[in-house]
Amino acid sequence: MNNELDTLLKFLRFPSVSTDPSRKDDVRNCGQWLCDLLQEGGMQAQLVETSTEGHPAVIAKGPQKENRPTVLIYGHYDVQPEDPLDLWESPPFEPTVKNDVIYARGATDNKGQLMAHALGALSLLEKEGDLPVNLTFLFEGEEEIGSPNLEPLLKSHREELDCDIIAVSDTGMVAPGVGTFTYGLRGIACLEFSITGPSGDLHSGIWGGSVANPASALASLIASLHDENGKVAIDGFYEGVSELEDWERAAWKKLPSDEAESLAITGASELVGESEYSDLERRWARPTAEVNGMGSGYQGEGSKTIIPSTATAKLSFRLVPGQDPQKILELSEAHLKKHLPAGVSMQITPGHCGSAYLTDPQNPAGMAAQRALQKTFPQSKNIALIREGGSIPIIQSFKDVLGVDTLLLGLALPDCEIHAPNENFPVANFQAGIELHRNLLEELSSLT
Amino acid sequence: MNNELDTLLKFLRFPSVSTDPSRKDDVRNCGQWLCDLLQEGGMQAQLVETSTEGHPAVIAKGPQKENRPTVLIYGHYDVQPEDPLDLWESPPFEPTVKNDVIYARGATDNKGQLMAHALGALSLLEKEGDLPVNLTFLFEGEEEIGSPNLEPLLKSHREELDCDIIAVSDTGMVAPGVGTFTYGLRGIACLEFSITGPSGDLHSGIWGGSVANPASALASLIASLHDENGKVAIDGFYEGVSELEDWERAAWKKLPSDEAESLAITGASELVGESEYSDLERRWARPTAEVNGMGSGYQGEGSKTIIPSTATAKLSFRLVPGQDPQKILELSEAHLKKHLPAGVSMQITPGHCGSAYLTDPQNPAGMAAQRALQKTFPQSKNIALIREGGSIPIIQSFKDVLGVDTLLLGLALPDCEIHAPNENFPVANFQAGIELHRNLLEELSSLT
Numbered sequence: 001m002n003n004e005l006d007t008l009l010k011f012l013r014f015p016s017v018s019t020d021p022s023r024k025d026d027v028r029n030c031g032q033w034l035c036d037l038l039q040e041g042g043m044q045a046q047l048v049e050t051s052t053e054g055h056p057a058v059i060a061k062g063p064q065k066e067n068r069p070t071v072l073i074y075g076h077y078d079v080q081p082e083d084p085l086d087l088w089e090s091p092p093f094e095p096t097v098k099n100d101v102i103y104a105r106g107a108t109d110n111k112g113q114l115m116a117h118a119l120g121a122l123s124l125l126e127k128e129g130d131l132p133v134n135l136t137f138l139f140e141g142e143e144e145i146g147s148p149n150l151e152p153l154l155k156s157h158r159e160e161l162d163c164d165i166i167a168v169s170d171t172g173m174v175a176p177g178v179g180t181f182t183y184g185l186r187g188i189a190c191l192e193f194s195i196t197g198p199s200g201d202l203h204s205g206i207w208g209g210s211v212a213n214p215a216s217a218l219a220s221l222i223a224s225l226h227d228e229n230g231k232v233a234i235d236g237f238y239e240g241v242s243e244l245e246d247w248e249r250a251a252w253k254k255l256p257s258d259e260a261e262s263l264a265i266t267g268a269s270e271l272v273g274e275s276e277y278s279d280l281e282r283r284w285a286r287p288t289a290e291v292n293g294m295g296s297g298y299q300g301e302g303s304k305t306i307i308p309s310t311a312t313a314k315l316s317f318r319l320v321p322g323q324d325p326q327k328i329l330e331l332s333e334a335h336l337k338k339h340l341p342a343g344v345s346m347q348i349t350p351g352h353c354g355s356a357y358l359t360d361p362q363n364p365a366g367m368a369a370q371r372a373l374q375k376t377f378p379q380s381k382n383i384a385l386i387r388e389g390g391s392i393p394i395i396q397s398f399k400d401v402l403g404v405d406t407l408l409l410g411l412a413l414p415d416c417e418i419h420a421p422n423e424n425f426p427v428a429n430f431q432a433g434i435e436l437h438r439n440l441l442e443e444l445s446s447l448t
Numbered sequence: 449m450n451n452e453l454d455t456l457l458k459f460l461r462f463p464s465v466s467t468d469p470s471r472k473d474d475v476r477n478c479g480q481w482l483c484d485l486l487q488e489g490g491m492q493a494q495l496v497e498t499s500t501e502g503h504p505a506v507i508a509k510g511p512q513k514e515n516r517p518t519v520l521i522y523g524h525y526d527v528q529p530e531d532p533l534d535l536w537e538s539p540p541f542e543p544t545v546k547n548d549v550i551y552a553r554g555a556t557d558n559k560g561q562l563m564a565h566a567l568g569a570l571s572l573l574e575k576e577g578d579l580p581v582n583l584t585f586l587f588e589g590e591e592e593i594g595s596p597n598l599e600p601l602l603k604s605h606r607e608e609l610d611c612d613i614i615a616v617s618d619t620g621m622v623a624p625g626v627g628t629f630t631y632g633l634r635g636i637a638c639l640e641f642s643i644t645g646p647s648g649d650l651h652s653g654i655w656g657g658s659v660a661n662p663a664s665a666l667a668s669l670i671a672s673l674h675d676e677n678g679k680v681a682i683d684g685f686y687e688g689v690s691e692l693e694d695w696e697r698a699a700w701k702k703l704p705s706d707e708a709e710s711l712a713i714t715g716a717s718e719l720v721g722e723s724e725y726s727d728l729e730r731r732w733a734r735p736t737a738e739v740n741g742m743g744s745g746y747q748g749e750g751s752k753t754i755i756p757s758t759a760t761a762k763l764s765f766r767l768v769p770g771q772d773p774q775k776i777l778e779l780s781e782a783h784l785k786k787h788l789p790a791g792v793s794m795q796i797t798p799g800h801c802g803s804a805y806l807t808d809p810q811n812p813a814g815m816a817a818q819r820a821l822q823k824t825f826p827q828s829k830n831i832a833l834i835r836e837g838g839s840i841p842i843i844q845s846f847k848d849v850l851g852v853d854t855l856l857l858g859l860a861l862p863d864c865e866i867h868a869p870n871e872n873f874p875v876a877n878f879q880a881g882i883e884l885h886r887n888l889l890e891e892l893s894s895l896t
Contacts, residue, residue, distance in 0.1 A: 019750030081752055087648060145750060172654070186653060190751050199715025200535060203867040204738045205634060205838030206620070208766050209730035210710060212720045215739035215761075219670035226664065262658060267647025272660045272791040282657035290652045291663035292754050297741030298762060302467030302593060303638050303799050304529055305764045306740050306867055313663075314746060316753045318656050343720040351751050390653030419651040419754055 004123075005097070007037070008115045008430060011077070012095040012104040018055055018078035018145045027055045027141050030077050034058050034118075034139060041122035043137070048157065050149035055141030057153055059160065062121060062135035069447045070134040072163040073121075073437075074394070074406075075114030075170065076143030079106035080419045087421035100427045107425035108416040113169035114139055116411065116433025124438055132445035136163060140394075143170075146190070146352020147394045154401040164447060165365045166398050167440060169433060171388050171410030175256045176426070178380045179373030182408035183361040184284070184387030185395060187319035189328045190292075190351030193221075193336055194312040197344045201297070201306040211307055212343025215296035218311035224339045225289045225315075230273050232289045232317075234335040240322040242358075244285050251385055252280045257414070265415050284387040288318045289332075316351075318389060325353035354393015359405050361385050368447060369407040372439040376432055390418075409436060452571075453545070455485070456563045456878060459525070460543040460552040466503055466526035466593045475503040475589050478525050482506050482566075482587060489570035491585070496605070498597035503589030505601055507608065510569060510583035517895045518582040520611040521569075521885075522842070522854075523562030523618065524591030527554035528867045535869035548875045555873035556864040561617035562587055564859065564881025572886055580893035584611060588842075591618075594638070594800020595842045602849040612895060613813045614846050615888060617881060619858030622832045623704045624874070627821030630856035631809040632732070632835030633843060635767035637776045638740075638799030641669075641784055642760040645792045649745070649754040659755055660791025663744035666759035672787045673737045673763075678721050680737045680765075682783040688770040690806075692733050699833055700728050705862070713863050732835040736766045737780075764799075766837060773801035802841015807853050809833050812895060817855040820887040824880055857884060 014030030017023045031047055038045035038060040045060035055078060082092035082105045090096040095104035102112065117137070124131055138161060140150055154161060171182040197214040198207070227233040259271055259279050273282045292315065297308030317328050329350050340346050360366065370383045388410075395406045411433045417423045462478030465471045479495055486493035486508040493508035503526060530540035530553045538544035543552035550560065565585070572579055586609060588598055602609060619630040645662040646655070675681040707719055707727050721730045740763065745756030765776050777798050788794050808814065818831045836858075843854045859881045865871045 019748075019752070021749065081746070081748065081750075083746070083748070084649070188653070188753070190753070192751075197716055200865065200870070201532070201868045202714055203838060204736075204740060204764055205636070205766055206836070206862075206866065207710075207714060207731060208736040208738050208837060209721050209734050210719045210727045211714050211716045212718075213738055215742050216670055216674065219667040219739070219742070222664060222667035223671035262655075266650055266655060266659050268645055268659045268791055269793060270660075270791050271658045272789075273658050279658045283655060286657050288652075288656040290656050290661055290753075290755055291667070291745065292652060292752055293745030293747045293756065294663050294667070294759075295743045295747040297739065298529070298531070299741045299743040299760070300467075300529065300531070301469065302529075303640075303762055303764070304467070304740055304867070305636070305638070305738075307738055308741065311742075312747070314751060316652055316751070318653055341720075343716055343718050345717060388654070389656060390651060414654075417648070418654065419752070420649045422648075 004119050004434065005427065007119065008112060009095045011111050011115055012106055013093055015093045016078045016141065017081050018142050019081060027078055031056050031058055031141050034077055038118060038137065042125045048153065050142065050153055054149045057141060058137065058139040059157065060137040062125065062131045064134050068133055069165065069444055070136065070163040071441060071444050072136045072138055072161060072166045073117045074166055074168045075117060075139045076110045076141065077114060077139050078141040078144050080144050084421060089422055097427065101424045102427060103422055103424045105423055107423050108412045109418040109423065110143065110170045112425035112430055113411050113433055116430055117169060117437045120434040120437025123434065132441045135441065136161060146354065148352065150394050151397045151401060154397060161402060163402065163404060165444060166404055166406040167409060168392065168406055169409055169411050170392055171408045172412040172414065173410055174384045174386060176413060177377055178256060178384050179377035180384040180386060180410055181361055181366065181370055181373060182386055182388050182410055184358040185356060186389050186391055187323065187325055187354050187356035188316060188391035188393060189319060189325040189353045190316045191329060191332060192312065192314045192349045192351060194310055194347050195344050196310050198307060198309050201309050204305045204307050207307055212341060213307050214311040214344050215308050217341045217344045218294065218296060218313055220341055221336055221339055222291055222313060232287065234331050236331045237287065237328065241287060241320055242322040244281060249281065255384055255386065261414065283389040285320055287320050287323060290316055292316050318391065319356050321356045321358045323356065325355060329353065354391050355396040357395040364447060365405060365407060368443040369409055369440065372436060372443040373409060375439045376436040409440065452567050452882065453875065455567065456560060457543045459559050459563055460554055461541055463541045464526045464589065465529050466590050467529060475526055479504045479506055479589050482525055486566060486585065490573045496601065498590065498601055502597045505589060506585065506587040507605065508585040510573065510579045512582050516581055517613065517892055518584065518611040519889060519892050520584045520586055520609060520614045521565045522614055522616045523565060523587045524558045524589065525562060525587050526589045526592050528592050532869060537870055545875065549872050550875060551870055551872045553871055555871050556860045557866040557871065558591065558618045560873035560878055561859050561881055564878055565617060565885045568882045568885025571882065580889045583889065584609060594802065596800065598842050599845045599849060602845060609850060611850065611852060613892060614852055614854040615857060616840065616854055617857050617859050618840055619836050619856045620860040620862065621858060622834060624861060625825055626704060626828045626832050627825035628832040628834060628858055629809055629818055629821060630834055630836050630858055632806040633804060634837050634839050635771065635773055635802050635804035636764055636839035636841060637767060637773040637801045638764045639777060639780060640760065640762050640797045640799060642758055642795050643792050644758050646755060646757050649757050652753045652755050655755055660789060661755050662759040662792050663756050665789045665792045666742065666744060666761055668789055669784055669787055670739055670761060680735065682779050684779045685735065685776065689735060689768055690770040692729060697729065703728065703832055703834065709862065731837040733768055735768050735771060738764055740764050766839065767804050769804045769806045771804065773803060777801065802839050803844040805843040813853060813855060816891040816895060817857055817888065820884060820891040821857060823887045824884040857888065
């Protein structure tokens with residue numbers, strides 16, 4: 001285990017923040033390191049370019065034989081930005097192990113889970129000289145910026161990536177030790193908008209009263225996104241939204257997760273949202289509109305009495321089956337334009353998009369995945385069948401381009417602080433992940 | 449003139465930003481330099497400490513004789529922060545003279561106008577060996593942070609600052625060459641508030657739908673500050689507000705200032721605000737609520753799909769005669785608390801305050817000031833009698849502590865970009881200011 005943990009810690013030291021142009025080389029170095037690891041472990045690995053501005057992907061293949069299924073494992077080696085840096089208790093890119101928990105940006109999302117798959121395969125290869133299936137790894141460096149080049153890559157490497165089933169570990173477990181199979185994900189649509197009023201910051205005494213304030217205009221637009229019941233107030237937003245099945249509502253009620261746990265993890269004083277849905281239902285099966293960031297005017301120490309010239313906000317919508325991300329962006333733009341106050345202008349920049357995903361957990365591949373989970377987590381009475389609120393837009397691309405379903409077997413715990421300061425991954429989950437990978441390949445080898 | 453201009457440029461090189469703790473020494477060095485200049489010019493000057501954390505003031509006196517009036521000239525040598533730095537066409541603290549206009553932070557507000565008074569006095573002293581009145585300069589270093597220590601200073605130096613009339617050049621001219629007497633100012637009340645939701649930033653996919661978003665909460669509070677007609681929607685906000693006199697509305701209509709000019713100066717696409725008042729009426733005699741700055745979540749490049757943990761905003765209210773700043777802060781706090789959405793907490797930090805000011809332009813001192821303006825600007829048919837939208841809270845302190853009125857004889861033009869990037873002051877206004885000071889002392893010498 002020490003060797004395996006050391007390998008993960010090396011992987012975590014790369015600040016592979018894909019959204020930050022100044023980290024472009026770090027992302028590439030991280031991909032190259034991963035490629036070398038797989039090559040040295042006995043796989044055929046290559047670093048595959050995406051676009052001139054983009055980050056490369058890693059494609060690696062194990063021994064190929066006829067008459068056995070081909071399994072593609074997807075992961076991503078890029079990570080979210082680390083800020084706000086001052087809230088980290090240890091440096092985000094100097095992984096620290098404390099009480100058997102690994103703290104680092106990417107520890108869970110997704111380097112820890114990716115590396116569990118990689119080392120599961122390499123350990124089998126070392127021991128057996130072969131794997132139970134034809135294995136392909138596809139590890140990309142652009143997931144956190146919406147995988148802009150993955151679909152073209154799938155298309156240009158269509159034959160090389162041909163497979164019978166895909167597995168991804170980028171989701172969660174409902175509780176420690178409870179094997180969890182995720183059969184649905186929310187989609188996403190992002191946009192940024194900026195408001196411009198006066199051509200420069202103005203003295204709020206000299207001009208206040210006659211000139212529209214871009215910060216106020218931005219605030220009124222953000223406030224217009226929700227009605228008083230917490231519903232998204234964009235015309236047509238809920239059109240076509242699929243309602244939950246009865247079995248799902250019933251199954252989720254039995255999960256070892258309650259509102260007290262949500263409050264403890266988030267530190268929120270109370271849970272809010274659509275009152276006719278439970279906490280899990282709201283987060284896994286209902287669409288949302290969130291402000292991810294906004295800024296205007298003077299944010300330094302003390303006061304500066306100005307009317308700011310500009311104001312900007314970043315929005316993201318989480319979507320559910322039945323919603324089309326492009327359509328949601330169009331409706332959002334129309335909403336913002338309709339509610340734009342007088343005296344200011346607006347520029348809207350659409351961001352990345354991805355559809356929601358939903359599959360049947362009881363098909364043969366789903367049943368194989370559930371058996372592998374049961375073997376890895378023998379102490380869990382039932383495998384938890386859940387959806388998740390996050391988005392892995394490329395799952396839909398896999399379905400569209402490669403024509404296959406994806407099994408989501410996550411290893412993240414609710415308090416792993418994904419995308420937040422002090423992201424962490426228990427060593428036990430890393431170990432279980434290595435074993436899960438071996439069990440999964442074995443169970444999938446019987447698929448016809 | 450070259451010597452005088454050089455002196456001003458030296459003064460402008462000090463980055464005396466009073467709100468920035470890292471510039472504490474720069475503020476002090478600027479005050480000491482000013483003190484030395486006055487002392488070397490033949491006045492009795494001293495640097496006067498305010499508080500341990502505060503910035504010192506400069507008090508200087510000319511020759512004192514019996515049976516002539518004492519005139520106190522007030523100014524401030526501290527300046528607003530220079531950001532956004534990237535919008536400056538020349539460095540804010542490396543003054544640049546282009547087409548006979550001086551570009552620098554503080555060029556107009558207030559170093560240029562202060563220095564016109566100082567050099568007016570020093571030139572008279574050099575030439576005559578005396579001044580027409582007993583002159584006292586009071587130049588402070590804390591005006592841009594609300595003069596927190598000035599009232600205590602006035603009290604502790606009550607005798608030294610005893611005077612018959614006060615004059616201040618920290619206001620505007622309605623147009624180049626038009627002598628302008630300002631008989632009213634708006635007051636101010638500032639506050640900052642911050643919203644806290646989850647204890648850290650959360651993944652917007654995992655938690656979106658169940659956890660209140662502090663950025664949305666902040667936006668809804670800001671949006672709640674105004675109604676759909678642009679009026680401030682805080683209960684009781686307009687209680688006691690003094691309405692404009694008929695003569696004021698009539699006089700202001702005749703001023704060489706129109707809405708087209710306001711649009712040209714501000715770069716706004718249209719003027720907004722209370723429709724039953726004109727542009728000038730809204731800016732000079734109506735109260736406002738403005739957002740000076742706000743921030744939440746991820747404001748860097750690219751996207752980061754989080755629910756931010758916190759959001760903050762800086763507000764300032766411009767007030768008119770009849771409004772009590774402390775009362776306005778109380779009403780605002782009550783409003784914010786009443787409209788706070790569920791699931792978040794709020795912390796409110798009151799900021800600096802100052803009452804509005806209004807005096808009678810036709811009293812003897814006012815008439816003397818108008819004569820001095822007429823002499824300095826012989827080409828202007830009438831002296832413009834105006835109010836202004838900005839705030840000089842200490843004018844009310846002068847009235848309260850020293851018991852005297854203040855004459856506001858401003859030299860700033862509408863496009864001087866006060867508090868904004870590319871602040872500037874025409875060399876002609878600086879020259880006129882030096883002459884105005886000499887004329888003013890002469891006219892005031894006849895006051896009994």
